[in-house]
Amino acid sequence: MSSENAVETLQRSLRDLMRQNNRAGRVVVAVDALDPEAAERFAGGFQRAIAEEGTAVFPVPVADAAPEVRERLVAPFRAGEPFGSGDVAPADAVLVVSGRFLHAPEVRGLWNFSIWLESNPPIGAPRPELPDAEKQYLRTVRPKAAASVIVENSDPAHPVQVFGDFC
Secondary structure (H helix, E strand, O other), rough: OOOOOOHHHHHHHHHHHHHHHOOOOOOEEEEEOOOOHHHHHHHHHOOOHHHHOOOEEEEEEEEOOOOOOHHHHHHHHHHHOOOOOOOOOOOOOOEEEOOOOOOOOHHHHHOEEEEEOOOOOOOOOOOOOOOHHHHHHHHHHHHHHOOOOOEEOOOOOOOOOEEOOOO
């Protein structure tokens, strides 16, 4: 049995998957979930996996796909100008944005790579009623179909990549 834990293994696997199409340059990643705290925790692990390869990485949690994400974060990050709290990214860097509603049409095109965190209640447990905004988001935006990767994160200590069949 490996001494490496399931979370680290998955994070490294996702980092390698991201790198298949984004070898260098300033890369922007979204970690989207209905639970913004879960998205931020998962993004923290993903950030550590990226940092392991020696790449500068900047984690930024946002509130509900904030409209200023493009102007305040992504555009200046990509241009090598001060962004967010005044950081300036080197030529090879990754910006990891975490939060809710990050696959909404107005921000979807900003990401080079995106992760959708799915969280389901235990088998047999009732599914909680979602607020209308979340139901609308799942129904109209379909983040599972929009994301580069789907991760089942009901047990954050043992997340699993899900391979959706959208045929």
